[in-house]
Amino acid sequence: MNHTVIIGLEVHVQLQTKSKIFCGCSADFNPDHPNVQTCPVCLGLPGALPVMNREAFELGVKTALALNCEISSYTKWDRKHYYYPDLPKGFQISQFDLPFSEDGFLEIETNPETGERRRIGIIRAHLEEDAGKNLHDDAGRSDSQVDLNRAGTPLLEIVSQPDMRTAAEATKYLQELRLLLTYLGVSDCNMQEGSLRCDANVNLHIHQDDGHKVPTPIVEVKNLNSFRNVEIALEYEVQRQLEAFKATGIKFGDKGGHKTTRGFDAGTGKTTPQREKEDSADYRYFPDPDLLPVTVTEDYISSVREALPEFPADRRKRFVAAYQLSDYDVQVIVDQGRGFGDYFEEVAKLCGDGKQACNWVTQDILRELKERKLEFSEFPISAPVLGDLLGRITKKKLTTKSAREIFMDLLDGNGASTARIDEIIAAKGLAIVEDTGAIEKVIATVIDKNAKAVADFKAGKQAAVGALIGQVMREVKGADPQKVREMLIAALSQR
């Protein structure tokens, strides 16, 4: 059965503010100390007055601009009513008909082979408060516990158009969005801690023989708390809807074909039905009378826009052009995050060789981080130090092999500075020996000691040189192997 997959994502991202969105309680993630970050405002006590956090609003505008959205000149807050124990007021302060931003897009790579890119539309981004956290007794025997530390922390909800056609595309969109948000510094996007949460709306358009398309009932899949889960859940859901349609023929809008909610179970890899979603009108939205509307001027938008950092997509293009790197290499560097890209660029500029800087950061550094289970922020060699080390290769003062040895020594916990590089070079005699006289002497001794190798060379066995180079290199550490090879061949040819 030919079909097109239709996927749209709703992403909730926690904005990195110090305090909550409408009160001065700390917005830190603090699950170990429940109910220590609450006040009358976020507990919903009578008489409390919420006031908008300027920073939360600005982080929202930053993100919306980076997502190419229009910023509304007039925006307001609304109450969305539903009852759940993690929602103390009985309503969530959100934005309904006048969100602060609408109608943007995010470009993603849809085909890694061809580098083909496509724009995924953004319907809107709006600000709202987070709910608290319910802790359920899995055995279902005792009460549920409610921690309201998180209640009232600022959330940005980003709603995409249903523009994604595969589970892989949805994952790609989420990864690119996460990268952009971390570049902007608006969120840490830690999926384990729930700072980035994703729900997916998915259905299929089944192609009929007469050319028209029949939609299957739309399903909202919840609890997609890792990139891997997004892909597994969506692949499962697509297959499930296809089989359900084959078995029942029920299409969207039919009796039994309305929109439903399903939860993803990471344990089984399946989606299972959840409570029926209330109709939009059932949330009984109305303007929050306690919060005042916000008007935004062109000057304000310009000032936020000017302060935006370089976006990942722009950085990729610039790195390819400025450092003559492949698309693949640039992808690896930029996808590691803003700090990693900054580091690469500093090293590249200091050593004067972009390709070499790229090789070291993408191979040596990524390998060591993985082996040592370190975050990039914990990596002990700073960009100026690595730049200095690689600069010595560019200036032919060190061989690449010696630089690797020094690199490993710098990671041994005894400090990583340019002074330490000098010490290691001195202690191990790694400086390239430019004194050709010294090298010639050693070559003469080695040749005298290796009559057989000399005879082999004379008989045309070029490979014999290799063994001799090794012997010379052991005697004069830091000699340039290419140079030693040339000098050896010259010396051998004269015998």
Added chain:
Amino acid sequence: MPADELTRDDVLKVAQLARLSLTDAEVGAYQAKLAQMLDYIQILHEVNTDDVEPMAHAVEVQNVFRRDETLPSLTPVEALANAPKTDGRYFLVPQILDH
């Protein structure tokens, strides 16, 4: 919705959304009261608003922000003081079956 079309089911739905359980007599009473309110809205609808700008908020003031600074929170003891049930650390609610 014209007031004469407000059914008992509509009243029960609104009550369910507000988690109110109503007796049969109350449903009847609220049906009449809600119908009165809808009648009143009907009257408002008769006003010509062609040249009136839509109003999203009743207060003229705009752009009131606070700085992103933390203030002392309540202690857990204070926060939990009005809770019907706690274990000293969390609010306790009857087990949530549907999660």
